[in-house]
Amino acid sequence: MEPRPVDNRAWGLVLPVVLIVSFSAIIPLMTVVNYSVQDILGPTQRVFVGTDWFHDVLKDEDLHGAFWRQLLFSGVVLAVEIPLGLAIALAVPRSGRWVSLCLVLLGIPLLIPWNVVGTIWQIFARADIGLGGYAIAGLMGVDYNYASNPLDAWLTVVVMDVWHWTPLVVLLCYAGLRAIPDAFYQAAAIDGASSWSVFRFIQLPKLRRVLIIAVLLRLMDSFMIYTEPFVLTGGGPGNTTTFLSQYLTRLAVGQFDVGPAAAFSIVYFLIILLLSFVFYTVLTRVGRGGEA
Amino acid sequence: MARIRLAEVAHSYRPDPRSDADYALQPLDLVWEDGGAYALLGPSGSGKTTILNILSGLLVPTRGRVLFGDEDVTRKPPRARNIAQVFQFPVIYDTMTVAENLAFPLRNRGLPAAEIRARVAEIAELLDLAGDLDRRASGLTADAKQRISMGRGLVRRNVAAILFDEPLTVIDPHLKWLLRRKLKQIHEQLGVTLVYVTHDQTEALTFADRVVVMNDGRVLQQGTPQELFEDPADAFVGHFIGSPGMNLMPCQIIDRSAVVGGQRVALAAGAAPAPPAGAGRLQLGIRPEFVRLAPVPGASALSVRIEAVEHLGTYCIVTALLGDVPLKLRAPETFDAAPGAAIQVWFPPERVKIYADGRDVARSLAEPAREIA
Amino acid sequence: MRARRFFLILYFVLLLLPIYWLVCMSLKTNEEILGAFRLVPDRPTLENFRHIFGDPSWYMTYVNSLEFVLLNTALSVAVALPAAYAFSRYRFIGDKHLFFWLLTNRMSPPAVFLLPFFQFYSAVGLFDTPWAVALAHCLFNVPLAVWILEGFISGVPREIDETAALDGYSFPRFFAFVFVPLIRSGIGVTAFFCFMFSWVELLLARTLTSTATKPIVAAMTRTVSAAGMDWGLLAAAGVLTMIPGTILIWFVRNYIAKGFALGRV
Numbered sequence: 001m002e003p004r005p006v007d008n009r010a011w012g013l014v015l016p017v018v019l020i021v022s023f024s025a026i027i028p029l030m031t032v033v034n035y036s037v038q039d040i041l042g043p044t045q046r047v048f049v050g051t052d053w054f055h056d057v058l059k060d061e062d063l064h065g066a067f068w069r070q071l072l073f074s075g076v077v078l079a080v081e082i083p084l085g086l087a088i089a090l091a092v093p094r095s096g097r098w099v100s101l102c103l104v105l106l107g108i109p110l111l112i113p114w115n116v117v118g119t120i121w122q123i124f125a126r127a128d129i130g131l132g133g134y135a136i137a138g139l140m141g142v143d144y145n146y147a148s149n150p151l152d153a154w155l156t157v158v159v160m161d162v163w164h165w166t167p168l169v170v171l172l173c174y175a176g177l178r179a180i181p182d183a184f185y186q187a188a189a190i191d192g193a194s195s196w197s198v199f200r201f202i203q204l205p206k207l208r209r210v211l212i213i214a215v216l217l218r219l220m221d222s223f224m225i226y227t228e229p230f231v232l233t234g235g236g237p238g239n240t241t242t243f244l245s246q247y248l249t250r251l252a253v254g255q256f257d258v259g260p261a262a263a264f265s266i267v268y269f270l271i272i273l274l275l276s277f278v279f280y281t282v283l284t285r286v287g288r289g290g291e292a
Numbered sequence: 293m294a295r296i297r298l299a300e301v302a303h304s305y306r307p308d309p310r311s312d313a314d315y316a317l318q319p320l321d322l323v324w325e326d327g328g329a330y331a332l333l334g335p336s337g338s339g340k341t342t343i344l345n346i347l348s349g350l351l352v353p354t355r356g357r358v359l360f361g362d363e364d365v366t367r368k369p370p371r372a373r374n375i376a377q378v379f380q381f382p383v384i385y386d387t388m389t390v391a392e393n394l395a396f397p398l399r400n401r402g403l404p405a406a407e408i409r410a411r412v413a414e415i416a417e418l419l420d421l422a423g424d425l426d427r428r429a430s431g432l433t434a435d436a437k438q439r440i441s442m443g444r445g446l447v448r449r450n451v452a453a454i455l456f457d458e459p460l461t462v463i464d465p466h467l468k469w470l471l472r473r474k475l476k477q478i479h480e481q482l483g484v485t486l487v488y489v490t491h492d493q494t495e496a497l498t499f500a501d502r503v504v505v506m507n508d509g510r511v512l513q514q515g516t517p518q519e520l521f522e523d524p525a526d527a528f529v530g531h532f533i534g535s536p537g538m539n540l541m542p543c544q545i546i547d548r549s550a551v552v553g554g555q556r557v558a559l560a561a562g563a564a565p566a567p568p569a570g571a572g573r574l575q576l577g578i579r580p581e582f583v584r585l586a587p588v589p590g591a592s593a594l595s596v597r598i599e600a601v602e603h604l605g606t607y608c609i610v611t612a613l614l615g616d617v618p619l620k621l622r623a624p625e626t627f628d629a630a631p632g633a634a635i636q637v638w639f640p641p642e643r644v645k646i647y648a649d650g651r652d653v654a655r656s657l658a659e660p661a662r663e664i665a
Numbered sequence: 666m667r668a669r670r671f672f673l674i675l676y677f678v679l680l681l682l683p684i685y686w687l688v689c690m691s692l693k694t695n696e697e698i699l700g701a702f703r704l705v706p707d708r709p710t711l712e713n714f715r716h717i718f719g720d721p722s723w724y725m726t727y728v729n730s731l732e733f734v735l736l737n738t739a740l741s742v743a744v745a746l747p748a749a750y751a752f753s754r755y756r757f758i759g760d761k762h763l764f765f766w767l768l769t770n771r772m773s774p775p776a777v778f779l780l781p782f783f784q785f786y787s788a789v790g791l792f793d794t795p796w797a798v799a800l801a802h803c804l805f806n807v808p809l810a811v812w813i814l815e816g817f818i819s820g821v822p823r824e825i826d827e828t829a830a831l832d833g834y835s836f837p838r839f840f841a842f843v844f845v846p847l848i849r850s851g852i853g854v855t856a857f858f859c860f861m862f863s864w865v866e867l868l869l870a871r872t873l874t875s876t877a878t879k880p881i882v883a884a885m886t887r888t889v890s891a892a893g894m895d896w897g898l899l900a901a902a903g904v905l906t907m908i909p910g911t912i913l914i915w916f917v918r919n920y921i922a923k924g925f926a927l928g929r930v
Contacts (some may be wrong), residue, residue, distance in 0.1 A: 003606060006756045014763065015749035016744040017807055024804035025770050028781030033781075091673040100918045104911075105677055107918075108684065111910025113865045113882045116903040121894060123690055124683040129698050131686045163683065186350050187383040192371040192400040201385045201396075224774040227867040231886065245776040249868070252780045265777040276772045280765050 029269075035262035063264065065239065066247040073243055074222040077161050081218055082211070084162070085169025091198070092174055103174075106167040119232025121160040125232075146233060150240040153233045157241050162185060165221070169214045176210035177203060216279040220272060234285035244268060294361035294452055296324040296347065296485065301356030303342055309354065317342050319355065320511045324453065324487065329479050332489045333502035335532075339509040340489040344455050347487065348375045360452055371400075374452040376445025380461045382437030390421055394443045401448075405656065415443045418478065435467045438476070444479065453485035460495065470497060486634050493533050497521075505529045521579075527650040530577045536609065539583075540647070541617045543576040550576050552645065553615020555594050560641040567622040575647040580609065583621035586636035593636035594628040600631055612637075690900030698896050709720045713901035723884065727905065729777070730864070732881040733795035737802045739860040742852060744803075746812035750840070753818040754826070767808040768892045778804065783872055784850065798875040798880070802866060806859045813858060817851025850920050864910065881906055 036054070039047045057063060092102045109117070124130040125146050127137035137144045146156040179205065188198045226245035229235065235242035235250075242250075248268060251260035303317040312318065317339045324330055332340040345351035346358060349370035349644045358366045365373055394412045403411075405419055416422045417606055419439045424432065429440055438459055445454045456475075460468045468510055472495070482584060490496050496503050497517040503521065505528075512526040523531035530538030543552045557576065567624045586593035596612040596619060608623045612635070646653040690698060692709040718722040751757070752764060778801070786797040823848070829839040845852070871883040885902050 001826055004754060004756050008757045010751035010755040010757045010760075013747035014757075017748035017765070020740075020744055020800070020803050020809055021767060021770055024778075024801060024807075027859065028785060030776045031781035031784065061775050082724070088673065088676055091669045091676075102673075102677075104914055104918050105680065107914040108907070109680065111861055111865065111914060112903075112909070113867065113906050115867045116885050116906050119885065119899055119903050120683045120687050123900065124686050129681065129690075129702070129896065131704070134702055163680065167680075181381075183379040183383050184379065186345075186348075186370075186377070187379065187441070187444075189350065189370045190348060190375065190377050192396040193396070194400070197400070201387060205385075205387045220772050224776070225774075226776060240824065245774055248774075248776045249779060252776070253872070258780065261725060261780065265780075268774055269777050272772050272774060276769045277765075279772075280768055289844060 032262045032265050035258050036266050039259055049259070053259045054267070057260050057263045057267060060260075062239070063247065066242055066244050069241070070223060070243045071162075073158070073225075074219060076158055077165075078215065078218055080158070080162050081166045081169050082215060084205075085214065086211070088166070088170045089173035089177055090203070092170070093176065103171070106170055107163050109167050112164075114227035115231050117160065117164050118228045121156065121163075121228075122232050125156045125160075136159050141226045148215045148237055150237055152243050153237060157229050157232060160232060161222065161225070163216065164228065169218065171208050172217075173207060176207045180206050212282055216275070216282070220275050223272065223275070241248070267278050295326050296453060297359040297609040298343070299357045299359060300345075301346060301353045303339075303346065303351065303353045303355075312493050315354070316509050316511045317346075317353070318508075322511065322514070324485055327483045327485055329476075329486045329499060330488065331496035331503045332487065332506060333491070333493060333496040333532075335491055338506040340491075340506055341457055342509075343506075344377070344457055344487065344489050347453070348377045348455055349373045350377075374448065374450050374494065375447065375455060376451050376453075377455045377457065378438065378441045378445060378459045380458045382434055382441050382462070382605045384429045384437050384440050386428075386468045388429055389426050390416070390429050390440055391431070393440050394421075394447050397444055397448055407638045410521075411447050411449070417446045418446070419443050419474065420482070435463045435471055438471065439464060442475075442478070446482070446484070447622065453482060453487055456488045458488065458490050459488075460478035460490075475499065493535075497533070505532065507532075512518070523652075524577070524645065525652045525655055527575055527577060527647040530645070530647075532578075534579055534581075536580055536620050538577045538579045539619050539621075540575045540577050541614065541619065543574050543646070545574065545646070550644070553613075553617040554574050556592065557594065557613060557639050557644060558592060559644060559646070560643050572649040575650075576645055577645040578639050578643055580620045580622045582640060583640045584640060585621075585623060593638050595634055596627055596637055597634050598631050601627065601629075676716055684885075687900050690896055691904045693897055695895060695897050696790055713897045714905075717901055718904065722761055723902070724896045726879050726881040726884040728872070729795070729874070729878045730882065731909070732878070733798040733802070733870070733880070734863045736795055736799040737806060737863045738856050740799060741803055741806040741810045741859045742814075745814055745855070746809055746845070747840075749811045749814035749818050750844075754823065759810075759893060767811055771805050771808040771812070775804070775866070778842045779868065779872050782869065786873055792873060793875040793877045795878055798870050799863075801869045801873055806862055809862065810855045810859055811853045814848070814851055817848045817854070820851075821847055853917060854920050857913060857920075861910070862915060890893060 037048060037050055039049045039052075065152050093099055097199065100190045114122070127133035127144055133144060133146075136142055143149075144152050146152045179202065184206075188202060193201070210276060224245055226249065227242050229243065230246055233241045235246050248264055251264060252258070295425065299321060300319055301317065301321075302315055302319040306314050306316045309315055322343070332343060334340050344351050349365070349368055349372075352367060356366075357364050360373070379619065385396065388396070391412055395408050398408045412425070413422070416425055419442060421436065421439055421443060424436065429437065432440070440453070441459075445451060460471060463471055475486065475488075476499070478484070488496065488499055497520075499606060500517070502514060502516055503520055507526075507527075507528050511519060513524065513529050515523075520529060520533055524533065524538065525542060527538075527540055531540060541552050543550045543557075545551075546549045548559065550559055594614060596614045598610060598612050599618070600611045601623075602609045602611075603625065606625055608625060608627045610621050610623050610627065612619050619637075648656070689706050691713055692706045692711070694710055694712060697703075697707060752760065782797075782801055786792045786801075789908075791797045791800075821844070824844070826839070829843050836845065867882045867886070870880045871886065874880060874883060881902065885899060885906075
């Protein structure tokens with residue numbers, strides 16, 4: 001393949017995208033930076049405070065709490081969704097008439113508005129009117145209440161996220177599996193390989209890129225989660241299920257403390273930026289690493 | 293090591309085949325003698341890979357039996373058969389070294405480690421892989437990877453046959469002949485039955501002792517390269533083999549002679565005493581190599597007009613018109629007649645074949661009831 | 666293989682259970698819900714749905730949602746097409762950095778942009794119009810669209826562009842009449858994902874709208890009356906939000922695997 005020609009006129013084609021995304025991204029970001037270094041006492045009274053807000057925010061106990069809770073949540077969710085998603089992708093048939101049905105069923109949770117996801121689980125996990133809650137409380141005789149018990153709340157939020165997002169991992173892994181040519185499975189059959197060997201030596205190596213994408217995507221998306229836990233538990237009981245996005249939203253919208261909110265936004269954004277940089281680097285390196 | 297036989301095997305990829313058209317592989321009977329080098333030759337979609345997969349056990353035929361020696365292995369999975377298969381593109385285990393790749397089939401069968409090591413070393417030596425044994429297999433060139441694939445097949449001691457499915461497809465042209473030579477070497481040294489599937493007639497004819505020509509799911513002819521060249525049983529075989537292929541010209545049979553393009557061609561005695569009953573399309577076939585430039589004493593010559601002359605170094609290909617029927621013939625490099633000129637040619641009767649509906653008339657006259665298989 | 670099939674069926678049952686429950690809820694009246702617990706609705710009723718279809722303040726919210734989602738999808742795809750073409754076919758100054766920057770926007774937490782967006786769109790008078798949300802959603806949908814389309818475009822051989830140029834097509838004509846038809850399925854997949862991510866989003870959709878263009882997702886999060894949660898109504902509203910998605914996915918089911926195959930969601 002010839003290398004692509006260098007042509008700076010291509011900027012013309014790219015301009016609309018740049019404009020729109022700048023519009024949506026840079027301008028607001030500049031506003032945020034602006035707010036993060038000022039104290040706005042009134043419409044006409046602004047005092048430049050430099051990095052004061054940043055200091056305050058980074059020392060904030062509540063922020064630390066939200067951050068650790070976020071890390072724990074993302075960790076748990078990843079640890080469950082990735083292996084589970086992979087296992088299910090292996091179970092979906094490679095061809096045949098059931099494949100379409102499986103894909104449609106897998107797509108349904110991904111297409112439900114996030115607040116409805118929260119609502120579904122809000123109802124489902126209640127011990128009095130929900131099937132899930134009733135089953136746990138009634139059949140297992142456990143006192144289950146996600147509104148008052150932090151552990152129950154955590155479990156419910158985690159299960160809800162797993163229910164919601166595992167299909168994404170499944171679809172990614174399934175696409176990756178489908179891309180493996182039949183000849184590999186045929187050669188393995190002739191070589192007398194067991195199913196475990198096929199998984200370990202053929203499927204897993206060929207899924208490396210897809211799995212990395214799945215991990216990084218889920219990591220970042222779970223770091224930004226807001227709506228579902230907000231609808232389900234409101235961040236409670238107390239703030240036991242308040243993660244980073246909700247903390248930020250509370251600061252910005254609820255309390256109208258623009259300065260600290262803006263400072264925290266910058267910090268939050270930098271964390272995500274770091275993760276995306278890792279994503280991009282790993283991805284391009286794996287992409288160019290010459291898969292066989 | 294044994295004789296392999298496909299008995300009345302037919303295969304359909306549909307779950308409930310009804311007519312002949314639903315079958316990808318029409319009923320056939322094939323025998324592969326122990327230690328032979330065979331080629332399965334034919335265009336894409338002719339059923340070659342289907343036969344290969346039936347032999348290795350990756351496919352269970354809709355009808356018929358597969359016999360290794362006297363044993364019916366039709367339902368045996370690939371793992372239980374002593375077959376190895378090399379695919380179109382190199383299939384290797386990326387995460388393993390070359391040595392581990394070669395050892396894999398033996399480890400799966402539970403052989404002791406010392407024996408595995410010895411076997412791997414032996415085969416690596418044979419395939420010029422000895423220096424790369426500890427390298428990651430994924431880092432090697434395509435032809436080295438194909439040799440590793442071959443090695444995985446050879447490493448099992450009692451392998452009955454090695455099947456190759458167009459294995460040179462992704463190899464660089466200048467390395468193809470090296471690999472082909474290696475295959476020949478392996479064959480001579482180990483005496484394993486080799487079955488080589490290809491659509492390239494040069495590969496097939498140079499590699500194999502016996503070639504099976506297929507088209508449209510049917511076996512058209514089986515024989516040595518020479519037999520296929522000199523005595524094609526089917527018009528398709530005649531046309532497919534040879535460069536350029538056999539000339540096939542519409543003809544009529546009148547008074548024990550063939551008439552092509554308004555001119556009479558003498559036929560060998562007993563070639564076509566009378567038009568076979570119910571014959572459809574009649575064609576006269578003769579290879580460009582066998583068309584002789586007249587005058588030949590005592591023979592009736594045919595008059596043709598030259599259309600084009602291609603000089604190909606040591607010989608020429610002349611395209612001419614016999615009446616209004618095109619004809620190609622080979623001429624020596626000194627040939628100097630120009631396009632538009634008329635020349636005389638002669639068809640040696642023993643080199644002329646008559647085909648009715650694509651089938652060799654001489655054969656059907658000799659054994660009318662026998663199916664070509 | 667039996668174990669696999671059983672495991673798969675078990676998973677799908679667990680997957681559908683909460684949805685089944687929601688549907689059940691939507692077919693019950695509030696009294697029935699708060700009454701005895703039943704696995705299947707005792708006396709299924711369409712009352713909740715009738716309420717929604719009969720009340721403009723409810724059903725208009727669906728229309729509002731569809732409005733900005735479709736607007737956003739059209740906008741994102743239209744803008745991303747030429748850009749994706751550029752990234753695929755050419756190298757230019759800053760191309761890698763630009764691509765990376767686009768990617769970061771896909772990963773931007775909407776929460777960070779809440780306040781600035783709110784102030785900005787209010788200032789330019791686009792607050793509470795479908796344009797506000799449509800443009801705001803471009804933040805993450807346009808990069809996604811560029812990314813997916815670039816993959817599909819790279820799959821089309823450059824020879825086609827060159828042939829069209831030799832045949833005398835001007836670039837816009839070539840793009841519209843030759844190229845776009847070739848990547849139809851790619852455009853379909855991209856539109857699907859843009860629709861999906863816009864339809865499901867809550868935070869921005871709620872913050873940037875008020876009464877005129879209130880989307881269904883906002884209406885649902887405010888359904889608490891004096892008498893407490895109207896579970897039946899809420900469930901019915903929820904069921905209705907799932908319908909566009911299910912229909913869409915049925916239509917693109919054959920292309921989903923392909924879109925995910927590029928690993929670009």
